[in-house]
Amino acid sequence: MALKRAFIFLGPPGAGKGTQAKRMAQRSGLAHLSTGDMLREAVSRGTELGRVVRPIMERGELVPDDLVMKMIEERLARPDCAGGLMFDGFPRTLAQAERLDAILESAGFGKPVVVDLSVSHDKLMRRLTGRWTCSVGGEIYNVYDAPPKTPGICDHDGGKLVQRADDRAEVVKERLAAYDRATKPLTEYYQRQGVLHTVDAAASVDEVSRALSEIVERAERRDGHL
Numbered sequence: 001m002a003l004k005r006a007f008i009f010l011g012p013p014g015a016g017k018g019t020q021a022k023r024m025a026q027r028s029g030l031a032h033l034s035t036g037d038m039l040r041e042a043v044s045r046g047t048e049l050g051r052v053v054r055p056i057m058e059r060g061e062l063v064p065d066d067l068v069m070k071m072i073e074e075r076l077a078r079p080d081c082a083g084g085l086m087f088d089g090f091p092r093t094l095a096q097a098e099r100l101d102a103i104l105e106s107a108g109f110g111k112p113v114v115v116d117l118s119v120s121h122d123k124l125m126r127r128l129t130g131r132w133t134c135s136v137g138g139e140i141y142n143v144y145d146a147p148p149k150t151p152g153i154c155d156h157d158g159g160k161l162v163q164r165a166d167d168r169a170e171v172v173k174e175r176l177a178a179y180d181r182a183t184k185p186l187t188e189y190y191q192r193q194g195v196l197h198t199v200d201a202a203a204s205v206d207e208v209s210r211a212l213s214e215i216v217e218r219a220e221r222r223d224g225h226l
């Protein structure tokens, strides 16, 4: 029997990981797993897990790995994962990657196929620090690539454009450096296992999407899905 396939998406803030993962899930029929979404869903549905993690999340703290792993294990057993799945934003540490491998294996998945969306820091700085949002309608502009007609003012409703605290230059620099520090052991781990694919995410959304589709198709052919 062919192994079920798990894909893992890695990529710094601003690399378009969420967008690409969503597209890929829709096109390939893979279940799209975001641990952040799963935790928020558990909290809003008031499940047993939700009640445990709610105060942790409200304090802005990280949910302990044991809880996250248990949540993933349960999620893997749902029928929509039978055709394969993709993780978006998880794992973030080497310890999580190792535990995830074990969980996947016992749930009948093959070794994960890992895609690293790579973009230079210069490009990411431009994407992230250029992002300003309308305080009225939520429209998003990029002062470098998609500026409003009048600086600081929304084209649609005249709302004032504001920058998220997270998108200020000093903060972005620190976020990117923190991402690199945390992710390097992870990419090295997957590299050693021979499952890491690096995709140039500076290309257009469609080009990146095509490159990702090819990786998925190759993996599925190899597993005898096609």
Ligand SMILES: [Zn+2]
Pocket (backbone or CB within 6 Å): 134, 135, 136, 137, 138, 139, 154, 155, 156, 157, 158, 159
């Ligand atoms: Zn607006």
